[in-house]
Amino acid sequence: MPEYTLRVNGASRTVRTDADTPLLYVLRNDLELNGPKFGCGIAQCGACTVHIDGRAARSCVTPVSALAGKNVTTLEGLGTLDKPHPLQQAFLEEQAAQCGYCTNGMIMSAKALLDVNPKPSSAQIKTALAGNLCRCGSHNRIVRAVQRASANKGA
Amino acid sequence: MTTTTLSRRKFLKQGGIIVASFTLAGPAAIAQQARAPLPGGLNNNRMLDGWIRINANGRVTIHTGKCEIGQGILTALAQIAADELDVAYERIDMVSADTARTPNEGMTAGSLSVEGSGTALRFACAEVRGMLLAAAAQKLNVTVDKLTVSDGAISASPTRLTYWDLAKDLNLKREATATAKPKPASQHKVIGKSVPRRDFPAKVTGGAAFVQDMRLPGMVFGRVVRPPSYRAQLVSVDEAAAKALPGVVAVMRDGNFLAVAAAREEQAIKAAQALRASAKWNESPDLPPGGAALYEHLKKMPSRDSVIKTVTPVGASGGKVTSIEAEYTRPFQSHGSIGPSCAVAQFKDGKYTVWTHSQGVFPLRNDLAKALKTPIANITCTHVEGSGCYGHNGADDVTCDAALLARATGGNPVKLQWMREDEFGWEPFGSAMVIKMQAHLDESGQIVNWQHETWSHPHSTRPMSNPAGSFVLGGWHLASPVPPAVPNNSPQPSGAADRNAVPLYDFPRQNILLHYITDMPVRTSALRTLGAYANVFALESFIDETALAAGADPVEFRLRHMKNPRARAVIELAAQKSNWKPNTGIGKSGNGSSGRGFAFAQYKNLAAYCAVVADVTVDRNGNVKVTRAVSVVDAGLAVNPDGIINQIEGGIIQSASWTLKEQVKFDRQRITTRSWADYPIFTFNDVPDVEVHIINMPNERPLGVGEGSQGPTVAAIANAIANATGKRPRDLPFTADKIRTLMA
Ligand code: FES
Ligand code: FES
Numbered sequence: 001m002p003e004y005t006l007r008v009n010g011a012s013r014t015v016r017t018d019a020d021t022p023l024l025y026v027l028r029n030d031l032e033l034n035g036p037k038f039g040c041g042i043a044q045c046g047a048c049t050v051h052i053d054g055r056a057a058r059s060c061v062t063p064v065s066a067l068a069g070k071n072v073t074t075l076e077g078l079g080t081l082d083k084p085h086p087l088q089q090a091f092l093e094e095q096a097a098q099c100g101y102c103t104n105g106m107i108m109s110a111k112a113l114l115d116v117n118p119k120p121s122s123a124q125i126k127t128a129l130a131g132n133l134c135r136c137g138s139h140n141r142i143v144r145a146v147q148r149a150s151a152n153k154g155a
Numbered sequence: 156m157t158t159t160t161l162s163r164r165k166f167l168k169q170g171g172i173i174v175a176s177f178t179l180a181g182p183a184a185i186a187q188q189a190r191a192p193l194p195g196g197l198n199n200n201r202m203l204d205g206w207i208r209i210n211a212n213g214r215v216t217i218h219t220g221k222c223e224i225g226q227g228i229l230t231a232l233a234q235i236a237a238d239e240l241d242v243a244y245e246r247i248d249m250v251s252a253d254t255a256r257t258p259n260e261g262m263t264a265g266s267l268s269v270e271g272s273g274t275a276l277r278f279a280c281a282e283v284r285g286m287l288l289a290a291a292a293q294k295l296n297v298t299v300d301k302l303t304v305s306d307g308a309i310s311a312s313p314t315r316l317t318y319w320d321l322a323k324d325l326n327l328k329r330e331a332t333a334t335a336k337p338k339p340a341s342q343h344k345v346i347g348k349s350v351p352r353r354d355f356p357a358k359v360t361g362g363a364a365f366v367q368d369m370r371l372p373g374m375v376f377g378r379v380v381r382p383p384s385y386r387a388q389l390v391s392v393d394e395a396a397a398k399a400l401p402g403v404v405a406v407m408r409d410g411n412f413l414a415v416a417a418a419r420e421e422q423a424i425k426a427a428q429a430l431r432a433s434a435k436w437n438e439s440p441d442l443p444p445g446g447a448a449l450y451e452h453l454k455k456m457p458s459r460d461s462v463i464k465t466v467t468p469v470g471a472s473g474g475k476v477t478s479i480e481a482e483y484t485r486p487f488q489s490h491g492s493i494g495p496s497c498a499v500a501q502f503k504d505g506k507y508t509v510w511t512h513s514q515g516v517f518p519l520r521n522d523l524a525k526a527l528k529t530p531i532a533n534i535t536c537t538h539v540e541g542s543g544c545y546g547h548n549g550a551d552d553v554t555c556d557a558a559l560l561a562r563a564t565g566g567n568p569v570k571l572q573w574m575r576e577d578e579f580g581w582e583p584f585g586s587a588m589v590i591k592m593q594a595h596l597d598e599s600g601q602i603v604n605w606q607h608e609t610w611s612h613p614h615s616t617r618p619m620s621n622p623a624g625s626f627v628l629g630g631w632h633l634a635s636p637v638p639p640a641v642p643n644n645s646p647q648p649s650g651a652a653d654r655n656a657v658p659l660y661d662f663p664r665q666n667i668l669l670h671y672i673t674d675m676p677v678r679t680s681a682l683r684t685l686g687a688y689a690n691v692f693a694l695e696s697f698i699d700e701t702a703l704a705a706g707a708d709p710v711e712f713r714l715r716h717m718k719n720p721r722a723r724a725v726i727e728l729a730a731q732k733s734n735w736k737p738n739t740g741i742g743k744s745g746n747g748s749s750g751r752g753f754a755f756a757q758y759k760n761l762a763a764y765c766a767v768v769a770d771v772t773v774d775r776n777g778n779v780k781v782t783r784a785v786s787v788v789d790a791g792l793a794v795n796p797d798g799i800i801n802q803i804e805g806g807i808i809q810s811a812s813w814t815l816k817e818q819v820k821f822d823r824q825r826i827t828t829r830s831w832a833d834y835p836i837f838t839f840n841d842v843p844d845v846e847v848h849i850i851n852m853p854n855e856r857p858l859g860v861g862e863g864s865q866g867p868t869v870a871a872i873a874n875a876i877a878n879a880t881g882k883r884p885r886d887l888p889f890t891a892d893k894i895r896t897l898m899a
Binding site: 001017018020021022025028029032033034035037038039040041042044045047074075076079080081084088091092095097098099100101102103104107125126127129130131132133134135136137138139140141142143 | 224225226227349351352354355356357358359360361362363364365367368370376401419420421491492493494495540541542543545572574575797801802804805806807808809812830831832836837838839840842844845
């Protein structure tokens with residue numbers, strides 16, 4: 001099996017796997033990261049969202065061989081329990097989940113939005129997150145959390 | 156699982172070591188003699204140490220047989236324990252749903268957890284607090300009334316003792332008596348507060364929170380290859396080719412059951428694909444017709460017919476009456492969990508250990524034992540959270556799949572997650588239903604006769620639904636199969652297929668009928684609210700239809716027939732909060748493109764009271780958008796108000812999605828819904844603004860809310876569409892093509 005070296009959350013990591021292995025399984029199984037989740041495997045739900053060079057990408061359909069020289073960021077790379085990212089903090093303050101399975105994708109997609117549009121309207125947030133499915137009906141809380149993070153960041 | 160567990164290391168440790176140091180009152184213990192009934196879950200689990208442990212290190216461990224499924228139950232139960240014991244909320248650790256460690260409280264379902272486990276904990280904690288105070292009084296040589304307690308510190312000036320000092324001599328290996336009274340609402344400090352969910356910090360930072368996140372030493376990855384249709388028979392398959400693929404550890408074939416295990420997850424997926432590609436199956440076209448024909452077919456199927464309730468038999472009521480009737484339909488609908496079902500299993504020295512997001516680890520263990528053909532004592536089931544399930548999804552089945560496959564992995568644990576198409580193709584759906592409503596209206600505008608007639612498949616085919624069979628899928632497919640048995644409909648007052656078919660309204664004559672269709676060409680089971688979603692849809696739509704015939708405002712018309720004071724309060728407040736303008740029915744206040752609808756139900760006629768007012772817009776092409784929903788809920792004592800709002804709001808959004816978009820598709824042979832492309836659900840752009848108001852009743856017992864809003868939501872939307880367009884939608888879901896046809 002070929003070897004691939006990736007930069008994940010700022011650190012260089014080497015894995016041995018087939019060229020077409022989806023990044024999702026490398027992150028979850030080789031690197032033991034829990035953030036990105038398997039939801040559909042075919043880019044329909046957003047649960048597996050990560051950032052590649054700062055842009056939101058679906059790790060379930062991104063082959064590991066496409067990542068040479070690229071920076072991958074996962075939910076773990078945003079913040080920690082002790083030092084949460086403003087979005088993570090805002091999701092906690094708004095209690096913006098029920099089961100929390102979609103949360104990774106929501107936060108990662110919202111981060112990609114705020115990076116290019118720090119003060120989005122609620123319509124812009126909804127459009128940006130429209131490809132991320134939530135079955136628990138946490139949508140309105142998620143929109144409020146993104147607005148809160150946006151406000152806190154500007155403060 | 157233990158909710159304080161955040162780090163992976165700790166997760167593994169606690170996952171691997173099973174501590175069985177508590178007294179678990181099994182059926183044998185219960186059968187010893189008939190004893191006085193105890194409140195809530197205490198009745199079947201009577202030993203105090205089965206629920207509570209006071210630790211010398213200053214922490215309190217609470218055991219519950221209920222599990223976290225995204226509804227916030229462990230947070231609410233910890234709040235209850237903190238208040239009743241008089242300890243800080245932060246001291247509480249929760250251990251939930253584990254066949255080796257917790258009470259057996261059956262299923263976490265039916266919005267019963269706060270009522271069952273919460274009530275048990277209120278009494279058990281009050282009793283343990285009393286025991287600790289009595290012990291302190293003896294040691295300090297004072298009477299109990301001289302003692303005060305705060306956060307586990309007992310004071311009798313000038314001396315002081317703590318629960319933690321007393322812990323080692325405290326003997327909780329005894330039956331609860333329920334003689335200590337839980338605190339009145341005025342003394343609650345944590346109950347009634349919107350305490351943040353204890354499971355969220357891990358979930359927003361990538362901590363190990365789900366069974367999908369478990370990693371055990373030596374663990375391999377599994378996938379299952381299900382038949383292409385329910386009753387397909389495997390003719391041939393090339394096991395050797397799959398076995399030869401890189402990383403493959405095991406290929407398992409037993410009858411129609413096919414599964415693979417591999418060192419890496421993507422290798423397991425590839426091997427499963429190879430196996431699937433080489434498999435030849437015999438299939439037959441044995442599914443019902445789709446579309447409108449489905450409902451005619453359903454009504455002709457053999458059924459067990461019963462009269463659920465009769466209040467003065469329906470008949471001529473004297474005087475001149477207007478007679479009204481209508482028929483409502485609901486398709487098969489999916490749980491659609493975002494994370495496909497997953498389990499971890501290990502088979503070693505003849506014993507199985509499984510980690511599962513099943514809603515009932517004890518019933519599951521029972522049915523697993525049958526499928527695995529092993530005694531119950533050889534199986535330990537521990538609950539670990541999964542993606543939200545909303546009822547009986549693939550959780551139990553995937554656990555059986557993992558356990559079967561674990562036999563072939565040489566003692567190594569195997570994690571098996573279903574693929575998206577496994578979940579859509581094999582999870583049991585919410586049943587298609589037909590409901591026929593009839594009413595007589597007298598000249599004064601009162602309903603004098605009411606008939607509600609439901610046709611439905613079963614709504615609970617969970618493990619233990621009938622002890623004569625086994626309800627986990629893997630067992631059905633084995634060469635010597637372990638089939639299910641015919642499930643029974645749960646009796647009233649909660650009912651299942653007939654849930655909420657009995658009106659809360661005071662109609663003088665009622666006839667409630669059920670045609671229970673036990674044959675299931677399409678697999679069905681519990682989807683959140685069971686039959687209540689469709690029964691409330693019919694009942695509360697039909698109330699509006701009757702109000703129209705009476706020329707009455709729908710809210711006033713409901714109140715005209717409702718004596719229950721809590722129901723009236725909820726209806727009245729919802730009208731007020733939504734600024735309801737009295738109107739006299741269909742198309743009257745709407746302008747053809749926007750409308751408003753009202754609906755109410757008390758879930759199961761036993762749990763939370765909930766009213767929903769929905770605003771919709773309808774465009775020329777029949778596209779319906781729910782723009783806003785205002786809801787009022789009375790859930791008795793509100794243990795965690797934000798948790799209640801979250802559940803009611805989530806329920807409204809999920810129900811609105813079922814209502815406007817969702818139906819499982821199939822041809823005469825196969826379920827054809829296999830991906831989100833085949834089964835659209837609400838996205839952010841579809842979701843209405845939601846406003847929830849709670850009527851707190853601090854002196855009433857807490858009532859379940861998890862299924863409170865779905866019934867009222869569908870009916871409020873239907874009523875709003877009728878109000879907007881002047882046409883009555885009766886066939887779910889209300890897709891644009893159907894509404895366009897309706898308006899034409
Ligand atoms: S798992 Fe990648 S989009 Fe669904
Ligand atoms: S919170 Fe459960 S899927 Fe979004």
